[in-house]
Amino acid sequence: MNPADIIYMDLETTGLNPRQDRISLASVNGMIFGEDEIDDLIRLIQEPDITLVGHNLKFDIGFLYARSGHRLSIANLFDTMIAHQLLTAGLETRSSLDNLTRYYLGINLDKTLQKSDWSGNLSQGQLEYAARDSLVLPSLHNLLSGLLQMHTLEKVAEIEFQAIPAISEMEVNGVGLNFEAARLLFENLMKRKLDLEAELIRLVESYGWKPQEKKKASKKGFNPRSNKDVVSAIQIIYGLNVDSCNHDNLELISREYPDIQFASALLEYRDIEKQRGMLEGWIEQAENGRLYPSYFQLGADTGRFTSSKPNIQQIPRDSRIKGLFHARSGYKLIECDFSGIELRIAATLSGDSGLIRIFREGLDPHKTTASGVFHKPIEGVTPTERQIAKSINFGSIYGGSWRILQKAIPGIEEKEARRYLRDFFRTYPGLAEWQDSCELCEKVEFGLQKYCMPRSLSGRYRFVEPKERNKLLNTPVQATGADLLKASLGALYNALCSPEYNDNRILTCIHDSIIIEVPEDRADEIGDLLRNIMVTTGNEMLFPTPCDAEIKIGNDWSFRETS
Structure with missing residues (x-):
């Protein structure tokens, strides 16, 4: 191959975890690169004139990044999965490779061997299976490129494609979790939960509350998790007839009747239940003192990220919880957040x-x-x-x-x-x-x-039913926010590809902010670099409205101890 070529690539791996599993082979334009040739492939895809095309490149680049131990400077990318998701945002569709080949090309890919054992000597059938996956990519690439152009999605597609290596890095790096502090907080929340249960039971009994119907012996008394019990308690305590005791209703009752503690205590109880469940999940999911969220680049129809295991997009603002996420020894966390961006x-x-x-x-x-x-x-x-x-x-x-x-x-x-x-x-x-x-x-x-x-301002669209007025109005704002964050993420990754930044890590992005981990002695310098990238990107995208961003530097995500 020469540097003017397009590389159509698909990896087969021994598992799904780039930190623990390995690459078995790479299928490139129908040819097989064995495990001992992967390093040559890594060098090849970093040639400046190469265009790398794949399906779910976040997965492939994550494995290549984990193997190489450094960022990959890939100038040109095209992801057929992302392209399809951009074209169909707001519609219920599937975006696996076999679904796309069936929908766009009328080709049924046999995926029987996808979950076979790729860790040992590979059969001829496995080699042929791997080759087929990369052979369908040229037709998909050509067709989807034309559709992106037809629907004026080239600009936002380029933003998405350029952000992919940074997202791969985020998944491989994970975020540091103070495991012992998490366990201690979990135990304290359990104690507070029991105290609140006792307080709630005492309150409802002081107002003469009794169960509406017979309960099993193991469930006698007031149950704060039972909507039926809570509704009947509110009727007795406040004299209010409500059908639902959701968060908004309880907050309203708490504000209207500040002298009666039932609603406020129940709100705190529910918050603790959520936090307790969250911490329990983190303690189970932690891997060598870190959590490794999975990111869904187009998880929301607006183009916003979603994440899972854990859902880091929904971390509470509570400093006790945010403070559990910390930098390594000798490093600082930096968060840069767009100011008033909506x-x-x-x-x-x-x-x-x-x-x-x-x-x-x-x-x-x-x-x-x-x-x-x-x-x-x-x-x-x-x-x-x-x-x-x-x-x-x-x-x-x-x-x-x-x-x-x-x-x-x-x-x-x-x-x-x-x-x-x-x-x-x-x-x-x-x-x-x-x-x-x-x-x-x-x-x-x-x-x-x-x-x-x-x-959005970059052309990202969403299929919205005409009657859904709120979606019609919030989509351009939210989608432009997604454009801006991802454009900043791509620009940051490209800047950090310089060897002088090898020891800086992109950890995560939350809503309108990017969080990185940097050497302690370079925190101010790298913080300025991050802020300049985000503000410059924002000024270009939002002209004539100027953009601004706020930097925080500290030992943990609560930034209680800042530099």
Whole structure:
């Protein structure tokens, strides 16, 4: 092969864990590279003129990265799985290689040998199976490339493809977990849970609560996990008839009746139950003192990441829990988080001059909104009014109704909530016009169903039913946030491919932030590098709205002890 070639690659491995399993062979353009030739393949795919094409390249690159022990500088990538998922975002489809070849090419791939033993001497059948997987890739590549171009998805596809090596690195690196501290916190939560159970039982019995019907002997008394028991207790304690005791209802009851501790104690009990279950899972999943989440690059229809085992996207803000994730000895964690990014994205999408001016002049967006809603100068805005305006800002950009504001802002009536919304959109008329235009966006038919196609600034779309107004409005904002984070991730990875950064690790990304681990003596330098990459990427994507990002440096993810 020469450096002008496209490499169509598929790996076969002895298992799914790149930290423990190994590569058995690589199928490249129908040819077989044995295990002893993998290092030659690693060198080849890093030639600057090579384009690497594969299906689920995150998996393959993860194994190659684990084997080589260093980042792979791959200039050009194309992932057929990611391409298909971009084309069908919002639809229920399957994206395995055999499903794609059947759907696009009319070819049925025999996957019988996929789960066979690849750790020993390989049979002729296994070699032929491996070769077939790479032989179907050229046709898929050509067809999907044309579809991406037809649907104006080339830009966002390139963002996704360039982010793949960083995501592979995140999965191989994992995040450090303080195992002993996790066990201690788990035990303390168990004690607090038992105390709360006793407190809740004492409370309901003091109000004369009794079971509504006979229970088994092992389940006598009040059960805080039983919706039926909680509903009947609320009826007796508060005199309220409720059908459901979800989180929102309990919070509302807790605010309305602050002198009665039942609702607040039950909320704490449920939070502890979640945290206890989470910690129990981490303790079981920990591998050599680290957790290794699996990332789904297009897990959400908006293009946002999802993750599992553990779901690191849903880590509570509780500093006791975040503090369990720590840097190695001699290293620091750095988190860089986009500041106010949803409102900045909304400013560019809508073109509202008032919103854009806020960020260009460095004003406080929540105080500015409060000034418009409460009809007073910015300098006269109170902390309470600013907090109300914050709820209005984040509720309104996603098309939230007055009912959403009522839930978010304690004690306001319908009339007041409606006025807040009216004055918000009078303050930012361009945002109101943009939201109206979202309902008139591109429409297509797929099967027997009609869909709207809201898009991000980079062109990412999502199939949305016309009646789902909130999705029509939140998709462009959320999808642009996904574009921005992944573009930053790809740019960071490319910068860190320089040998001087070999001892810096990309660990994870959460919502609108990227977390890395760096040598202690270079933390400030690498922090500046990360922030500059994210701000530059944001300024280019969100122009004319400027972007900003905040850096935190510390020994653990709580950043209680910062440098």
